[in-house]
Amino acid sequence: MRVTIQQKLQKLVGVVLLAGCSLSSWAQEKAFHPGQLWPDNKGVHINAHGGGMLYQKGTYYWYGEHKIEGGAGNLAMVGVHCYSSKDLYNWKDEGIALTVSADSTNDIAKGCILERPKVVYNKKTKKYVMWFHLELRRQGYKAARAGVATADRVAGPYTFVRSYRPNPGKVPVYPVGTADSDKVNCDHPKTKAEGYFCRDLPGGQMARDMNVFVDDDGKAYHIFSAEENATLDIAELTDDYTGHTGKFTRVYAGHSTEAPAIFKRNGIYYMIGSGTTGWNPNPARWFSAPSIWGPWTYHGNPCKGEGAQITFGGQSTYVLPVAGKKDAYIFMADKWTPKNAIDGRYLWLPIEFKGDDIEIHWKDTWSLDDFKN
Structure with missing residues (x-):
């Protein structure tokens, strides 16, 4: 019989409890272990892939x-999971923040593809706003939509609002000094990407x-792969x-960046x-700009x-x-295991700054004390 990750971790919890230790004392981690199983307060591997903070x-x-x-497992059969922590090492299971719908006609019907959820707080409306990449049930990656949900409480429940493709009929803005020849002209697209646009x-x-991303002035931005x-x-x-x-x-x-x-x-x-x-993992890439607009x-x-x-076997999801x-910034990445999605691991590594440049090095074990300040 196949033994699941949860069963392995729960068995480990039971062994520790029989030894006379409490779960709380067993669970108090004081370091990160990239790529290893990461049990929550219940002893279950954290289930929050493609995540954000x-x-x-x-x-x-x-x-x-x-x-x-x-x-x-890569289909959304449950929804978006939420965890909480005071120290970033030890995580409490807060339950399912956004639940997929039992209605097969709903945009977020059970069996859809719901990826990379990110939550921000709006100080004006006092609402928590969740955005995610959504593919409609049984349509593969054809829909390519952005989905949005809101909640009154940080851990939810979140209520689905709608999904759509952003900015219909709108043309992009360009950094100052961009030549007209470098701008998209739909009468004569110059590249395959412009043709898709x-x-x-x-x-x-x-x-x-x-x-x-929420900037210092409170303005929020949605960053996504298009074309x-x-x-x-x-x-x-x-x-x-909640809109564009x-x-x-x-x-x-x-x-081709994702x-x-x-x-x-x-x-x-x-x-x-x-x-x-x-x-499959590939080399990470990084960019910088003096303005959000480039x-x-x-x-x-x-x-x-x-x-x-191969980005140490992972793929970026968030910088915390x-x-x-x-x-002190943490590079958060996922190590995907598509044949058994629930076994996906998390690669958290510190970002090092060389002036205004950045570097990321592998560490088997590290802690927040590794940051100098």
């Missing part, structure tokens, strides 16, 4: 895709791998964070992403050392600024 009032909230056993212009751009994953779009969200304003820019057009993770340091915008090789400069692979060419520490 929200920090509020001294607590971190981790939202991610809830996977199930087997090859069908023009094809999708009436109904809105494709929106797959994604992230959400058959050939190009990244950075799109401004409305003041309530129509203002967006294209980044690294035609070079898994975007964006952050800001010393007034510079940074973004880490990956190439497009399905579930120009964005490509800098190559931030990973260094053995395993760098550590509260209360200067220049």
